[in-house]
Amino acid sequence: MSTKRTPPLAGVTVVEIGAFMAAPFAAMQLADLGADVIKVEHAVGGDPVRQTGPFLGTESSPFVRINRNKRSVALDLKSPDARRAFLRLVERADVLVENLRPGAMRRLGLGYEDLREINPRLVYASASGWGQDGPLAGLPGLDIMAQARSGLMSITGHPGGPPAKVGVPICDLVCGLYVALAVTAALRERDRSDAGQYIDVSLYEAGVSFAVWEAGKYFATGEVGGPMGSAHQSNAPYQAVHSSDGYVTIGATTPRNWQAFCDALGLTHLLDDPRYADAFSRLANRTELIGTIETVTSTMSTDEIVERLNKAGVPCAPIADYGEVFTDEHLAARDFFWDAEHPTVGPVRQLGSPMRLSETPVRRDGAGPMLGADTREVLAAVGCSPKEIEGLVASGAAVAADG
Template sequence: MPFPRASQALSRFTVLDLTRVRSGPTCVRQLADWGANVVKIDALLEDGGGEQPGGPRSGSDFQNLHRNKRAMTLNLKDPRGLEVFKRLAEQADVVVENFRPDVKAKLGIDYESIRKINPRIVYGSISGFGQDGPYHKRPGFDQIAQGMGGLMSVTGAPGQGPMRVGIPVADLTAGLFCALGILTALLERDVSGEGQWVQTSLLQAQIFMLDFQAARWLMEKEVAKQAGNNHPTSIPTGVFKTSDGYINIATTGGRIWERCAQAIGAPELVADPDYATAPARSKNRDALNAKINTLTEKKSTETWVQELNAAGVPCGPIYSIDQMFEDAQVKHLGMAQHVPNDENRHIQLVSQPVTLSRTPSRMAARPPEFGEQTEELLAEFGFDKDEIADLRQRKVV
């Protein structure tokens, strides 16, 4: 029975997945979810150990990162394992790895080595700080990149010290940017006939994500500071207390501010010279927020969401994660999807946030067990039964 593909969009591409932990698997998940033939290569050590970083294979994190893939084992530290990998790479379209830059060269699986046997290969690399430069040998971790990339300096309440973002944003964005680079390189290959090396790092991804905050420094030499829940330019925008929780209210421009003031029952604030203009609201932000809070505390979150939206004022509740998945719009968007499996296990994972009208993505297959499809995959790449048996006996696979 052929392996089910998650989509037809990328079904013509074969990807060799050497990634571990989060940033690399995030990249490859994008390719797998759109139907690429992904071969996850599980590291087979000389002692046969199957433990890898990134949490237990049966855990929710691993399951969410590795759906729609097949897996085989391979000992890349054995010269025969390297020969096997090169035979796979000859037929593949993409290789993705997130080793430290020096590690892949020692193994003999770096870009220059692979392109010699397959000039069409698109080789994606994610590192902590880049493939060269003064920090290139340092191990990279998400929180380190958040700190060095400037994000922690603008996150959190003023005066409370640097604060990490609650998600591994550097890991995730580096993975997404690498996937985007790989797809760009595949498109270019259709013209040139040649592959290329796609490189990104946690540090680069994090700096890019600063966006207008970084541009403000480059263009205007303005250093952004912590602002807590306050938006740096649209005022009033932030978190306000209700009778039973909290709500986000966002105002952009004078007209929405006027509608907001009317909706909360304080039309007089519009004419107040302390709040009449954007510069005045910025200068008196704390006082304005306090006045709004005294009014929002009088009604429930649900009531304010209905009334403010009806008035054309952007707003929304602040959910815990379980509440978020119960929201009617989230359910309509199908952001939680069940994964089919023969074991009748309950596997529900986060779906892709993008839809395509003709070639949609779906949860086609559960994440593979350690080396689950080794024989199947080797056979597809042209290894015969005797070769596979010999590789097994020699503990190469």
């Protein structure tokens, strides 16, 4: 029987200067793993996601989810006094994660070269649209621009249709995941060298990193892929097909699964058809193959197809909407969703972390904090006197939600 222990990143202090998605999502991963994440927000308004609906009372519903397990300190870093308080915080931190426009932190005197002078062990991670150098570095870069330039939008959607992006901000999110992974790697290296380092991750390169199949094709043959709807780039049948009441996804690409698929749906005559003799042949003749498959699947309900294929051991799944996902019995059985407490709105339903560690489980603490909820506590812990803290609050260089 497993005994719950201290989370793996307990004792690691992370300072986040993040807005919107990439840095906050990265820091959320680190917070889930036990790090003490101190979210430093602008004293006026804080993270812009705080103004993004829908709202729970006066609190942003997206904000209180993506910023769970964190503490909030509200400072105006353009104020000399607030900047001095921030530097005290950095002196004792292990990690800084930021996603301001390249150069913005340097202009504040808070770039990596500045901060390593006061904390040589600091791991400093920057997330940006295009990276910290190169011809595009100075341009604004949102997720949709990264999806466009990275090639993702060129292969998303249906042939001949208008441009389509992935339904979630995938470049933002995977950039955040790469930042979190790089930070943990840099902390491991610091165990050996006792020195911090700088990490540069971009939405653009995060998006390009997905092109595993496309790179394999292009660098081998020079062929450039295009949109294929739900179909796979190099396997068939592997896509959504019509049922009598919608669609169902199928994946019958191995010899065993192809045999079981045909047997389960009464398509055994396809097993002797030379056009479908192997995976390469089925891919070359995909249009005819899918048409034949759909003459059968379109007469059956999605539930019936899934039941038959599951019984035969063939990979398949219905296409669920999020109303179904968020009430899914499998996820409920695995205790994926959980409620985080918030001081004003009460329990806030959270998406669980996909990281399941048997001995050191991830944290499930509070929902995203109110702006400046921890300003006084955090600044006092890094040596600011009560007089200094009250002076910051009185001048507007800091916000403290606790009074």
